[in-house]
Amino acid sequence: MFDPKNLILDNPDEGVFRVHRSAMTSLEVLRMEQERIFNKCWLYLCHESEVENPGDYRRRNVAGRPLFFIRGSDGKLRVFLNTCTHRGALICRHDQGHADVLQCFYHAWSFNNQGDLVGVPDEAGYPDSFNRAAMGLKPPPRVESYRGFVFVSFNPDVEELVTYLAGAREYLDLIVDQAEKGMRIISGSNRYSIKANWKLLVENSLDGYHVRPTHKTYFEYVNSLGINTSGVQTAFSRPALVLGNGHAVEEHDGIRGRPIARWSPLFGEENKEEIAAIRAGLVRKFGEQKARHMADVSRNLLVYPNLLIIDSIDITVRIFWPITPDLMDVTAWQLAPRDEKPELLARRLDNFLTFHGPGGFATPDDVEAIESCQAGYKAEGVEWSELSRGMHREAIAEDELQLRAFWRQWFGHMSGMGTVETNDPVIRQRAALAR
Amino acid sequence: MPEASSTGSDGSAPTLRETVEEFLYREAALLDAWRLDEWLALFTADGRYLVPTTDLQDGDPRNDLVFIDDDMVRLRARVERLKSRHGHREYPSSRTRHFISNIRIKVEDGAIVVSSSFIVYRFRMGESSPYIGWYEHRLKRVDGELRIHHRKAVLDLEALSEHGAVSIIL
Numbered sequence: 001m002f003d004p005k006n007l008i009l010d011n012p013d014e015g016v017f018r019v020h021r022s023a024m025t026s027l028e029v030l031r032m033e034q035e036r037i038f039n040k041c042w043l044y045l046c047h048e049s050e051v052e053n054p055g056d057y058r059r060r061n062v063a064g065r066p067l068f069f070i071r072g073s074d075g076k077l078r079v080f081l082n083t084c085t086h087r088g089a090l091i092c093r094h095d096q097g098h099a100d101v102l103q104c105f106y107h108a109w110s111f112n113n114q115g116d117l118v119g120v121p122d123e124a125g126y127p128d129s130f131n132r133a134a135m136g137l138k139p140p141p142r143v144e145s146y147r148g149f150v151f152v153s154f155n156p157d158v159e160e161l162v163t164y165l166a167g168a169r170e171y172l173d174l175i176v177d178q179a180e181k182g183m184r185i186i187s188g189s190n191r192y193s194i195k196a197n198w199k200l201l202v203e204n205s206l207d208g209y210h211v212r213p214t215h216k217t218y219f220e221y222v223n224s225l226g227i228n229t230s231g232v233q234t235a236f237s238r239p240a241l242v243l244g245n246g247h248a249v250e251e252h253d254g255i256r257g258r259p260i261a262r263w264s265p266l267f268g269e270e271n272k273e274e275i276a277a278i279r280a281g282l283v284r285k286f287g288e289q290k291a292r293h294m295a296d297v298s299r300n301l302l303v304y305p306n307l308l309i310i311d312s313i314d315i316t317v318r319i320f321w322p323i324t325p326d327l328m329d330v331t332a333w334q335l336a337p338r339d340e341k342p343e344l345l346a347r348r349l350d351n352f353l354t355f356h357g358p359g360g361f362a363t364p365d366d367v368e369a370i371e372s373c374q375a376g377y378k379a380e381g382v383e384w385s386e387l388s389r390g391m392h393r394e395a396i397a398e399d400e401l402q403l404r405a406f407w408r409q410w411f412g413h414m415s416g417m418g419t420v421e422t423n424d425p426v427i428r429q430r431a432a433l434a435r
Numbered sequence: 436m437p438e439a440s441s442t443g444s445d446g447s448a449p450t451l452r453e454t455v456e457e458f459l460y461r462e463a464a465l466l467d468a469w470r471l472d473e474w475l476a477l478f479t480a481d482g483r484y485l486v487p488t489t490d491l492q493d494g495d496p497r498n499d500l501v502f503i504d505d506d507m508v509r510l511r512a513r514v515e516r517l518k519s520r521h522g523h524r525e526y527p528s529s530r531t532r533h534f535i536s537n538i539r540i541k542v543e544d545g546a547i548v549v550s551s552s553f554i555v556y557r558f559r560m561g562e563s564s565p566y567i568g569w570y571e572h573r574l575k576r577v578d579g580e581l582r583i584h585h586r587k588a589v590l591d592l593e594a595l596s597e598h599g600a601v602s603i604i605l
Binding site: 195346367375 | 501
């Protein structure tokens with residue numbers, strides 16, 4: 001009998017951390033993830049800037065469920081299940097658009113942009129018990145946002161979003177605070193599928209260990225532009241950080257510079273002053289230490305279970321959903337300061353294109369790597385994947401602590417044991433000694 | 436494979452359509468044969484190669500997110516990467532076949548603007564994935580030879596659902 005408790009071996013005394021590969025191949029595991037993770041957690045839906053004006057809407061699937069979000073005439077962003085309360089047809093049939101009234105094409109029921117049912121053809125045909133006021137579009141059980149990032153949950157009893165975010169909150173602040181006038185999502189998104197289990201993209205996105213071997217051609221390209229990338233040898237030696245509730249961050253030195261705010265030749269002499277001014281502004285506002293953390297360090301942040309924010313030269317927002325155990329759908333967007341100078345925006349977009357995009361010089365190799373893992377699992381004879389790197393020491397970004405943090409939370413949910421401590425015991429012990 | 440013919444089918448000077456079609460077929464053949472340095476030589480010095488995202492087909496790379504926006508420096512780097520054994524998505528190389536049809540030609544301010552439909556099949560690791568869409572080639576004559584000034588491949592796909600990436604040159 002399948003028991004999720006048997007999927008992870010976590011034995012700190014012996015330095016053992018292994019994940020059973022059936023966690024990536026079993027349909028039963030996927031069904032249980034749907035029930036115990038995707039139906040229970042907060043899940044990322046959108047950024048508020050994606051619907052700027054009253055009537056703007058977009059549709060999007062979350063955990064396989066069709067939703068749409070729309071800014072009402074009252075200026076409020078609302079989220080609805082994308083299904084007519086009459087007989088079920090999709091209400092929102094465009095990926096994006098603008099509407100004061102959304103009409104179901106099937107029987108022409110009409111809803112205003114705040115979700116109220118405002119038109120029913122031949123309403124007199126319904127019995128007296130028919131209550132039009134109660135037949136408005138239905139929202140998911142919970143919708144909350146944090147600093148522009150909108151999340152939904154299908155669990156009415158889920159904790160408040162800010163509590164759920166735990167230590168990830170500070171890192172979201174660190175990203176959002178880089179822009180004085182707020183952030184916006186740039187038009188155009190990357191939609192691609194990867195023939196691999198969704199958790200392999202979690203691992204890949206938090207994994208500093210693969211960067212040098214897998215992305216050699218990317219660094220060759222950057223070198224060819226006259227940027228010194230020798231710093232990559234030590235860039236991933238910062239301490240690994242887990243943020244509670246399965247959230248984690250992999251931080252590394254921003255050796256190629258950052259538009260906010262560390263100049264490198266990548267940005268051209270003409271932008272040196274602008275970047276220095278942005279940096280000075282951050283120091284004034286947040287003090288030297290926090291400004292340095294914002295401006296010199298790049299980070300890959302996981303908001304458990306499946307939101308990745310990659311804050312480097314560009315800021316990539318990436319979400320991915322399992323379709324089958326060996327297939328996921330990925331969407332990625334670009335986040336940028338609203339008031340960014342066009343020259344710096346161009347560098348930001350360039351970086352997305354050369355690294356993070358599916359047409360870039362790095363992401364396709366990540367896709368290849370995790371598809372290759374998935375293909376390798378078919379060999380079956382090797383039952384466990386090894387994730388113990390750095391378990392015996394104060395783990396660094398190149399270790400696998402961040403991955404273990406994700407997996408421990410995953411294990412807590414799947415096994416029904418609830419929230420588990422996601423840090424390595426060696427770090428917990430030292431923290432206890434320090435107190 | 437025979438190279439571009441310098442005469443029309445009846446021995447007369449080729450028409451613009453014959454010249455353009457032959458040029459596009461030769462380009463496709465170079466890509467399918469992975470003769471990428473020769474393909475690169477088809478561009479003008481200020482050439483550009485653009486692939487918009489599937490959800491924003493008229494995306495402007497200055498303001499919007501696109502899949503690919505290469506000037507010649509980046510396009511050369513792309514070709515180098517495709518030739519490297521460390522470009523893992525294309526090592527070992529996939530097999531590809533570029534089909535071109537529905538060719539329409541306009542002449543605008545000295546530039547030859549060609550739109551065509553494409554299907555590009557990619558075969559690798561037991562998988563096959565077709566990229567379907569349309570090209571816009573803006574061609575110029577340099578020293579009497581046609582050269583690509585601007586090459587745009589617009590995908591009709593709703594997402595890269597079979598493909599995972601745009602790792603080949605479309």
